[in-house]
Amino acid sequence: MISRRALELATAVLTGSFGVAVVVSSLDNGIGWSSAGVDAGTFPFLTGIIIVLGSFYNLVRGLMPVASLANVPIAITSIELRRLAGLFVPAAIFVAAIPLAGMYVASALYIFAVLAIPRQQSVPRALGMAAATALALYVVFERMFQVSLPHGALAAAFGF
Amino acid sequence: MDNLGELLHGFGIAITLPHLALMVIGVLLGILVGVLPGLGAPNGVSLLLPLTFGMQPVSAIILLSSMYWGALFGGSVTSILFNIPGEPSSVATTFDGYPMARDGRPTTALATAFGSAAFGALIGVILITFLASWVAQVALAFGPAEYFAVYFLAFASFVGMGGAAPIKTVVALAIGFAIAAIGIDTVSGSVRLTMGVDELVKGVNFVVAVMGLFGIGELLVAVEEEFHARAVSSKIEWREVFRAVGRLPRHSVALLRSAAIGCWMGITPGGPTAASFMSYGIARRFSRRGRYFGTGEVEGIISPETADHAAGTSALLPMLSLGIPGSATAAVMMGGLMIWGLNPGPMLFVDQKDFVWGMIASMYVGNIVAVVLVLLTVPVFAALMRIPFVIIAPLIVIICVVGAYSVSNSYLDVVMMLGFGIVGYLFKKLFYPLAPLVLAIVIGDKAEDAFRQSMLMSKGSLGIFFANKLVTCLIVAGIVLLLLPLVLQLARLLRKPAPSIHETTVQNTARETAREKVII
Numbered sequence: 141m142i143s144r145r146a147l148e149l150a151t152a153v154l155t156g157s158f159g160v161a162v163v164v165s166s167l168d169n170g171i172g173w174s175s176a177g178v179d180a181g182t183f184p185f186l187t188g189i190i191i192v193l194g195s196f197y198n199l200v201r202g203l204m205p206v207a208s209l210a211n212v213p214i215a216i217t218s219i220e221l222r223r224l225a226g227l228f229v230p231a232a233i234f235v236a237a238i239p240l241a242g243m244y245v246a247s248a249l250y251i252f253a254v255l256a257i258p259r260q261q262s263v264p265r266a267l268g269m270a271a272a273t274a275l276a277l278y279v280v281f282e283r284m285f286q287v288s289l290p291h292g293a294l295a296a297a298f299g300f
Numbered sequence: 301m302d303n304l305g306e307l308l309h310g311f312g313i314a315i316t317l318p319h320l321a322l323m324v325i326g327v328l329l330g331i332l333v334g335v336l337p338g339l340g341a342p343n344g345v346s347l348l349l350p351l352t353f354g355m356q357p358v359s360a361i362i363l364l365s366s367m368y369w370g371a372l373f374g375g376s377v378t379s380i381l382f383n384i385p386g387e388p389s390s391v392a393t394t395f396d397g398y399p400m401a402r403d404g405r406p407t408t409a410l411a412t413a414f415g416s417a418a419f420g421a422l423i424g425v426i427l428i429t430f431l432a433s434w435v436a437q438v439a440l441a442f443g444p445a446e447y448f449a450v451y452f453l454a455f456a457s458f459v460g461m462g463g464a465a466p467i468k469t470v471v472a473l474a475i476g477f478a479i480a481a482i483g484i485d486t487v488s489g490s491v492r493l494t495m496g497v498d499e500l501v502k503g504v505n506f507v508v509a510v511m512g513l514f515g516i517g518e519l520l521v522a523v524e525e526e527f528h529a530r531a532v533s534s535k536i537e538w539r540e541v542f543r544a545v546g547r548l549p550r551h552s553v554a555l556l557r558s559a560a561i562g563c564w565m566g567i568t569p570g571g572p573t574a575a576s577f578m579s580y581g582i583a584r585r586f587s588r589r590g591r592y593f594g595t596g597e598v599e600g601i602i603s604p605e606t607a608d609h610a611a612g613t614s615a616l617l618p619m620l621s622l623g624i625p626g627s628a629t630a631a632v633m634m635g636g637l638m639i640w641g642l643n644p645g646p647m648l649f650v651d652q653k654d655f656v657w658g659m660i661a662s663m664y665v666g667n668i669v670a671v672v673l674v675l676l677t678v679p680v681f682a683a684l685m686r687i688p689f690v691i692i693a694p695l696i697v698i699i700c701v702v703g704a705y706s707v708s709n710s711y712l713d714v715v716m717m718l719g720f721g722i723v724g725y726l727f728k729k730l731f732y733p734l735a736p737l738v739l740a741i742v743i744g745d746k747a748e749d750a751f752r753q754s755m756l757m758s759k760g761s762l763g764i765f766f767a768n769k770l771v772t773c774l775i776v777a778g779i780v781l782l783l784l785p786l787v788l789q790l791a792r793l794l795r796k797p798a799p800s801i802h803e804t805t806v807q808n809t810a811r812e813t814a815r816e817k818v819i820i
Contacts, residue, residue, distance in 0.1 A: 144730075147726070147729060147730060148730055150726075151726045151727075151730055151732075154723075155475060158475065158478070159474075159475075159478075161495060162478045162493060165492070165493045165494075165495055166481075166492065169488075169492050173755075173760050176488065177487070177752055177755055177756040177760075178751070178752045178755045179488075180485040180488040180490045180492055181492065183477070183481060183748045183752070184477075184478055184481040184492060184493055187474045187477040187478045187481070188474075188478060190470060190471075190474040191471055191474045191475055191478065194467050194468075194474065195471060197467045198467060198468065198471065201467075215729060216524070216729075220524040220525075223523050223524055224520055224725075226523070227520060227523045227693055227697075228520065228721075228722075231516070231694075231697045231718070232718060234697070234701070235701060235714055235715060235718055238701075238711065238714065239711060243701075243702065247698045247701075250694060250698070251694055251695075251698075254690070254693075255690070255691065255694075258690075260688070260690050260691070261691075269691070273695070273698065277698070281702065281706070285350075285351050287350065287706045288709070289702065289705065289706070290705070290711065
């Protein structure tokens with residue numbers, strides 16, 4: 141279970157650290173005024189400062205005990221968390237597999253895995269859907285629109 | 301009456317067989333993304349974007365804008381038949397649309413929604429026809445300072461009128477600006493904010509951000525609540541369609557009022573979602589049958605639908621004539637314009653007459669095509685909703701992955717897209733607004749350039765933003781909008797001296813919940 145407050149804090153920290161990274165990185169480009177006009181780092185520097193200040197405000201608001209939603213409801217229950225992971229974890233594995241297996245094989249495996257493993261569909265049907273997905277991708281992108289999707293390191297090793 | 305002549309010329313471009321075919325394809329794809337939860341107009345349009353690179357700009361924009369109309373209509377179908385809004389902007393349609401459909405009048409509900417939506421869109425297009433070229437003419441005289449002032453006003457109006465918590469809006473905007481700055485700086489040529497990743501030199505494409513924020517993000521929100529598609533009957537009785545549309549003129553006050561609200565919210569970047577909620581709220585307050593709202597009132601359907609479509613359409617006005625999109629989808633389309641080599645803004649009306657008027661004419665035709673197609677295909681798309689979410693969700697993931705990859709054939713984009721997905725989920729969950737973030741990614745560079753050019757002209761003095769009446773007015777209006785939330789809060793504090801702490805908490809919670817519902 142994750143409370144609304146924890147989620148608010150985590151997000152504020154996330155945006156805040158992005159802001160800090162922007163501020164630090166923009167210092168390399170120089171901030172302020174030079175002979176060529178406003179330096180390249182000035183605008184990012186200012187936006188970084190705004191992000192940091194805004195995140196700090198959101199952080200403090202999330203910490204304050206009263207008069208805010210932050211501590212009232214539960215944001216994500218454990219069932220919802222499981223459903224989230226059920227969608228996101230396979231998706232992340234799918235993306236991680238693309239450089240090795242290529243887009244076609246990876247997406248076919250992905251479809252097969254999410255349909256067959258939780259017994260959502262029977263194995264033959266899941267196989268059929270996986271093959272259909274890969275084929276549809278190939279026809280639409282490689283053939284119709286001439287967009288080459290990554291074939292993957294394995295395919296390259298076999299000489300495709 | 302120059303405009304009418306140009307418009308007729310535009311009809312000559314829009315009504316050709318290939319363009320009509322594109323409209324049909326666009327509208328059907330649009331209804332599809334509108335119906336499917338997890339896919340919406342912004343990422344639907346950005347998915348199609350890479351496929352339009354080989355097309356004529358005018359054909360490409362006809363395809364994309366038709367998809368936009370289709371998505372707006374598609375969102376209403378699921379709201380009414382399933383009580384599941386396919387698009388955030390059609391949430392308000394569920395309040396009265398679903399009860400009416402459940403009471404055995406689905407055709408009436410759908411026809412009323414489509415009829416009033418078409419009316420709203422029509423008013424929006426008429427507004428564009430007569431106003432856009434005039435605004436563009438005024439804008440031709442703009443210098444960098446005026447441009448920056450207009451950008452500033454647009455961003456400030458998000459903070460002042462967007463409806464989300466103001467500081468969260470500011471943070472979302474600033475993050476968008478920072479993302480826009482990643483890569484090679486157009487003015488000095490130096491590399492910025494790549495944080496040591498060489499591949500980031502090319503910058504972060506807005507399509508990648510949209511795929512993640514709206515695609516994966518929305519999917520994650522949708523998977524949380526296991527929804528049951530319990531449809532009411534989706535059969536269309538044609539006689540009832542004409543009867544329902546024929547009854548619309550009786551509600552002309554509500555229609556006109558909602559269209560006005562929609563146009564206003566569309567031109568100032570409030571967006572269709574805010575417009576539909578605002579219109580519903582106002583209708584409930586002013587209607588004589590206000591207390592029956594929520595049980596299937598006709599005006600409860602008319603008001604949000606008209607405003608939604610009026611806002612969605614008129615959001616294209618500032619995009620065309622000023623280069624400032626009024627909604628997230630308009631921002632994506634504007635990104636498309638830049639990729640096709642067009643420069644959105646007043647010069648379009650001088651250099652690209654065929655494009656501009658062909659597009660405006662196609663908006664009239666496209667909306668008619670959309671109404672007809674959506675009525676014809678309601679049963680088909682309603683059947684689509686019965687496919688279990690577990691099958692649709694991985695397909696949408698694959699579509700987003702391929703979409704992000706095909707923008708510039710980069711694997712890093714896919715990884716970033718997934719990262720944006722997490723951010724999109726968190727932001728949606730905590731009511732950070734996403735539209736300003738996308739808007740800032742698309743036009744952040746231009747706003748920065750305008751600022752730096754004005755600084756060069758004035759040799760570093762901020763006085764240039766108060767140099768003439770026009771620019772002063774714009775800047776002052778922007779500052780007023782920025783400070784509006786603060787002033788309102790102070791006024792509220794002063795009015796209610798000190799109720800007991802418990803009471804405040806309860807009231808605030810209730811108010812915040814109500815408000816937060818509005819901005820999803």
